[in-house]
Amino acid sequence: xxxxxxxxxxxxxxxxxxxxxxxxxxxxxxxxxxxxxxxxxxxxxxxxxxxxxxxxxxxxxxxxxxxxxxxxxxxxxxxxxxxxxxxxxxxxxxxxxxxxxxxxxxxxxxxxxxxxxxxxxxxxxxxxxxxxxxxxxxxxxxxxxxxxxxxxxxxxxxxxxxxxxxxxxxxxxxxxxxxxxxxxxxxxxxxxxxxxxxxxxxxxxxxx
Amino acid sequence: xxxxxxxxxxxxxxxxxxxxxxxxxxxxxxxxxxxxxxxxxxxxxxxxxxxxxxxxxxxxxxxxxxxxxxxxxxxxxxxxxxxxxxxxxxxxxxxxxxxxxxxxxxxxxxxxxxxxxxxxxxxxxxxxxxxxxxxxxxxxxxxxxxxxxxxxxxxxxxxxxxxxxxxxxxxxxxxxxxxxxxxxxxxxxxxxxxxxxxxxxxxxxxxx
Amino acid sequence: xxxxxxxxxxxxxxxxxxxxxxxxxxxxxxxxxxxxxxxxxxxxxxxxxxxxxxxxxxxxxxxxxxxxxxxxxxxxxxxxxxxxxxxxxxxxxxxxxxxxxxxxxxxxxxxxxxxxxxxxxxxxxxxxxxxxxxxxxxxxxxxxxxxxxxxxxxxxxxxxxxxxxxxxxxxxxxxxxxxxxxxxxxxxxxxxxxxxxxxxxxxxxxxx
Amino acid sequence: xxxxxxxxxxxxxxxxxxxxxxxxxxxxxxxxxxxxxxxxxxxxxxxxxxxxxxxxxxxxxxxxxxxxxxxxxxxxxxxxxxxxxxxxxxxxxxxxxxxxxxxxxxxxxxxxxxxxxxxxxxxxxxxxxxxxxxxxxxxxxxxxxxxxxxxxxxxxxxxxxxxxxxxxxxxxxxxxxxxxxxxxxxxxxxxxxxxxxxxxxxxxxxxx
DNA sequence: GATGAATGAGTGTTCATTCAT
DNA sequence: CATGAATGAACACTCATTCAT
Numbered sequence: 078x079x080x081x082x083x084x085x086x087x088x089x090x091x092x093x094x095x096x097x098x099x100x101x102x103x104x105x106x107x108x109x110x111x112x113x114x115x116x117x118x119x120x121x122x123x124x125x126x127x128x129x130x131x132x133x134x135x136x137x138x139x140x141x142x143x144x145x146x147x148x149x150x151x152x153x154x155x156x157x158x159x160x161x162x163x164x165x166x167x168x169x170x171x172x173x174x175x176x177x178x179x180x181x182x183x184x185x186x187x188x189x190x191x192x193x194x195x196x197x198x199x200x201x202x203x204x205x206x207x208x209x210x211x212x213x214x215x216x217x218x219x220x221x222x223x224x225x226x227x228x229x230x231x232x233x234x235x236x237x238x239x240x241x242x243x244x245x246x247x248x249x250x251x252x253x254x255x256x257x258x259x260x261x262x263x264x265x266x267x268x269x270x271x272x273x274x275x276x277x278x279x280x281x282x283x284x285x
Numbered sequence: 286x287x288x289x290x291x292x293x294x295x296x297x298x299x300x301x302x303x304x305x306x307x308x309x310x311x312x313x314x315x316x317x318x319x320x321x322x323x324x325x326x327x328x329x330x331x332x333x334x335x336x337x338x339x340x341x342x343x344x345x346x347x348x349x350x351x352x353x354x355x356x357x358x359x360x361x362x363x364x365x366x367x368x369x370x371x372x373x374x375x376x377x378x379x380x381x382x383x384x385x386x387x388x389x390x391x392x393x394x395x396x397x398x399x400x401x402x403x404x405x406x407x408x409x410x411x412x413x414x415x416x417x418x419x420x421x422x423x424x425x426x427x428x429x430x431x432x433x434x435x436x437x438x439x440x441x442x443x444x445x446x447x448x449x450x451x452x453x454x455x456x457x458x459x460x461x462x463x464x465x466x467x468x469x470x471x472x473x474x475x476x477x478x479x480x481x482x483x484x485x486x487x488x489x490x491x492x493x
Numbered sequence: 494x495x496x497x498x499x500x501x502x503x504x505x506x507x508x509x510x511x512x513x514x515x516x517x518x519x520x521x522x523x524x525x526x527x528x529x530x531x532x533x534x535x536x537x538x539x540x541x542x543x544x545x546x547x548x549x550x551x552x553x554x555x556x557x558x559x560x561x562x563x564x565x566x567x568x569x570x571x572x573x574x575x576x577x578x579x580x581x582x583x584x585x586x587x588x589x590x591x592x593x594x595x596x597x598x599x600x601x602x603x604x605x606x607x608x609x610x611x612x613x614x615x616x617x618x619x620x621x622x623x624x625x626x627x628x629x630x631x632x633x634x635x636x637x638x639x640x641x642x643x644x645x646x647x648x649x650x651x652x653x654x655x656x657x658x659x660x661x662x663x664x665x666x667x668x669x670x671x672x673x674x675x676x677x678x679x680x681x682x683x684x685x686x687x688x689x690x691x692x693x694x695x696x697x698x699x700x701x
Numbered sequence: 702x703x704x705x706x707x708x709x710x711x712x713x714x715x716x717x718x719x720x721x722x723x724x725x726x727x728x729x730x731x732x733x734x735x736x737x738x739x740x741x742x743x744x745x746x747x748x749x750x751x752x753x754x755x756x757x758x759x760x761x762x763x764x765x766x767x768x769x770x771x772x773x774x775x776x777x778x779x780x781x782x783x784x785x786x787x788x789x790x791x792x793x794x795x796x797x798x799x800x801x802x803x804x805x806x807x808x809x810x811x812x813x814x815x816x817x818x819x820x821x822x823x824x825x826x827x828x829x830x831x832x833x834x835x836x837x838x839x840x841x842x843x844x845x846x847x848x849x850x851x852x853x854x855x856x857x858x859x860x861x862x863x864x865x866x867x868x869x870x871x872x873x874x875x876x877x878x879x880x881x882x883x884x885x886x887x888x889x890x891x892x893x894x895x896x897x898x899x900x901x902x903x904x905x906x907x908x909x
Numbered sequence: 910g911a912t913g914a915a916t917g918a919g920t921g922t923t924c925a926t927t928c929a930t
Numbered sequence: 931c932a933t934g935a936a937t938g939a940a941c942a943c944t945c946a947t948t949c950a951t
Contacts, residue, residue: 690864
C-alpha cells in the first residue's frame with residue numbers, strides 16, 4: 078500500500094479534481110477581491126487558475142454554486158478559529174472579545190484575499206441577489222452571537238441590562254462595517270487602533 | 286393669452302429638464318433599491334421614469350455620472366438634517382448622538398428608496414469600482430466625525446481617552462453595517478431596539 | 494401633408510423599424526430553411542439581414558418571440574388565400590379541395606423559404622419545445638378543418654359516414670407529412686402527381 | 702473454481718458491452734422522446750443509462766453515430782413486424798393495410814419511447830441535417846411501398862389507375878404526419894378512430 | 910471496458926453607448 | 931428636449947469531443 082506508484086496513482090486520480098477546484102476557488106477569491114463578483118467572470122477565473130474557460134462550469138456547474146463553495150470554505154476556516162477560542166476561554170465575554178479581535182485581525186494586514194468575503198457581503202445587499210448563501214449564513218452568525226450574550230448573562234460575565242438580539246445586530250454590523258470602511262476609504266486606516274477601541278467599547282458596554 | 290403661455294412655456298422648458306432629471310433619479314433610486322446597481326439598466330430607469338430608453342444618456346451622459354448625481358442628491362438631503370442638528374445641540378456629544386439616531390431612523394421603516402445608498406456603498410467595496418464618489422464621500426464623513434469627537438474632547442462633553450480617528454472608523458462602520466444587516470438578513474430586525482442600544486453605548490463609551 | 498420632405502421623414506422615422514424587422518424575419522426564414530432553427534443563431538440572422546449581431550434582441554427581445562412573429566407572418570399570408578377560397582367556393586367540399594391544393598402548391602417549387610414552416614413544425618415535435626406557438630396554431634387549424642367537414646355534411650357535399658375529427662387528423666397529418674417527405678428525401682419527388690392523387694382521393698373518401 | 706469463473710467473466714466481458722450499448726440506446730431513446738435531440742446530451746444519456754458521462758463517446762465515438770445506431774435498432778424491430786405481415790397476408794392490399802395499421806398502433810398508446818423516431822424524423826427536415834440515416838431510410842421505405850402497390854396492381858388487389866409513386870408519397874406522408882400531429886397538439890386525439898378512417902381511406906382509394 | 914477531467918466553440922441574452930431623427 | 935434604432939462587447943451556460951487514468 079505504501080508503494081510510491083500507488084500513492085502517485087491515487088494522487089493523480091482523485092486529487093487532480095481537488096487541485097483544480099482549489100485552484101479555481103483561489104482564483105475566484107483573488108479576482109473577487111480585486112474586481113468584485115460581477116467582474117470576476119467564469120472565463121477569467123478559469124484562466125487565472127491556469128485552466129480553460131469552461132472548467133468552472135465543469136466543476137461547479139453554476140457561478141452561484143462556485144460562490145457558495147467559496148463562502149463555505151471561508152466559513153469552515155473561520156469556524157476552526159472560533160471553536161478553538163470557545164474552548165480556551167474562561168467565560169462568554171472573553172470568548173466574544175477574542176472572537177471579535179480574531180476576526181478584525183484578518184483585515185489588519187492588507188491581504189489579497191480576505192476582502193473577498195466582505196465584497197460578497199456587500200453584493201448581497203440588494204434584495205434581488207441570486208445567492209441566498211450569505212443571507213442564511215449571516216442569520217446563523219447573528220444567532221450565535223445572541224446565544225453567546227445570553228449565555229454570558231447566565232454565567233455572570235455579561236450585564237443583564239443588555240438586549241442580546243439588538244446588541245448582536247449592533248456588534249455584527251460593526252464587524253462588517255469596519256472592514257467595509259477599510260476597503261472603501263483610500264487613505265490607510267490604523268486597524269490596530271480600531272481593534273483596541275472595539276475591545277474597550279465591548280468591555281464597557283457588556284461588563285456587569 | 287400668448288404672453289402667459291410663453292412664460293408658462295419658457296418656465297416649463299427650463300423646469301422640464303429638472304423634472305425629468307428628478308424623475309430619472311427617483312427611478313434609478315427605486316430600481317437600485319430593488320435590483321442592485323448592475324440590474325438597474327439605463328433603459329429600465331428611463332422607462333420607469335415615464336420617459337424613453339435613451340433619456341438617461343441624454344441627460345447624464347454616462348451611467349457612472351448618474352450614480353454620482355444620485356449620491357450627491359442623497360448627501361445634500363442628509364446634510365440639511367446634520368446642519369440643523371449641529372445648530373440645535375448643546376455640545377458635540379449630543380450632536381453626535383442625535384446625528385447617529387437620525388441616520389438610523391431612516392432604516393427603521395422598511396422604505397423603498399433608502400436602501401439605495403447602502404447598496405451603492407456595498408458595491409463600492411471592490412477596489413476596481415468605477416465610481417470614486419462613494420470613496421471620497423466616505424472619507425469626508427469620517428473626517429467630520431473625527432473632528433466632532435475632537436471638538437467634544439475640547440468642550441468637555443467627550444472623554445479624552447478616546448482615540449478620535451479609531452473611534453470614528455468604528456462608529457461609521459457600525460452605521461453602515463447595521464443597515465447592511467437589515468438588508469441582508471431576511472427575518473425582521475427590531476431597529477428601534479438597536480437604536481436604543483447604540484445610543485446607550487455611545488454614551489457609555491464617550492462620556493468623560 | 495403630401496410634401497416630399499414629410500413623406501421622407503415619416504418613412505425614415507417609423508418605417509426604418511419595419512424595414513429592419515422585415516429584413517430580420519426574411520433572414521430568419523431563409524436561415525431556418527437552410528440550417529434549421531437551432532443553427533439559425535441570432536448572430537447569423539442579424540448579419541444575414543445586413544445588420545449587427547444584437548439587432549434581433551433589440552427588436553424581438555427573444556429568439557422565441559422572433560419565431561412567433563415569423564409564424565404569425567406566415568399564417569397571415571396563408572389566411573388570405575384561405576379566406577378567398579372560402580368566399581368563392583360553391584360548397585365545403587370544394588373549399589376543402591381547393592385549400593388543400595393551394596397549400597401543397599407552395600411546396601411544389603423547391604423554393605427557398607417555404608420549408609421554414611415545416612422545419613418549425615418538425616422542431617415542435619419534442620414535448621419540451623420552448624415555443625407553444627406551433628402547438629396552438631395546429632390545434633386551431635385542426636378545428637377549422639373539422640368544422641369545415643361538419644359543415645359539408647350539413648350542406649350535403651360531404652358523406653355523413655365520415656368522422657369529422659378523425660378525418661381532420663388524417664388530412665392535416667397528410668398535409669404536413671407530404672412536404673416533410675419532400676424535404677427529407679433527396680431524390681426529386683413529383684409533387685404535381687401527388688397533388689392529383691390527393692385531390693382524387695379526398696373526393697373518393699368524402700363524396701356522399 | 703477458476704475455469705467457470707473465467708468463462709463467466711469472459712461471457713460477461715463480451716456481453717457487458719452489449720448491455721451497456723442497449724442501456725445507452727434506451728436512455729437516448731427516452732431522453733430524445735422527452736427533450737428532443739439537441740437537449741439529449743451525451744452526458745445525460747450516459748448517466749441515465751447508469752454509466753458515466755464519457756461512455757457514449759467511448760462506445761459510439763460520435764453523437765451522430767449513436768443516432769444512426771438508434772435508428773437502425775428501431776427499423777430492425779419494425780422490419781420483423783413487416784416481414785411477418787407480408788408472409789401471412791393474402792395479397793398486397795391486405796399486407797399494406799395491416800402494415801399501416803401496425804405502424805399507427807404504436808402511437809395509439811402514449812408510450813414514452815415511440816416518439817423518438819418521429820422526433821428524429823422532424824429534426825431531419827432542414828437540409829443541413831448532419832445525419833443522412835433518416836434520409837436514406839425514408840427513401841427505402843418509399844420504394845418498398847411503391848413496389849408493394851405495383852405488385853398489388855399485378856396480383857389484382859389494387860386499382861391500376863393509381864400512380865404508385867405518388868400514392869406512396871401521399872401515404873408515407875400521412876403515416877409521418879399523423880403521429881406528428883399527436884405529438885404537437887396538446888389535446889388528446891382519438892387515434893383509434895383515426896386508424897379506422899385511414900383503413901377506410903386506403904381501401905376506398907386502392908380497391909379496383 | 911469504463912471513467913471523468915479538461916477543453917473550447919457556440920448560444921441567447923443583457924447592457925452602455927452612439928447617433929440619426 | 932427627447933426618442934429609439936443600431937451597435938458590439940460581455941456574460942453564464944451547454945455541449946461534443948479528447949485524452950489521461
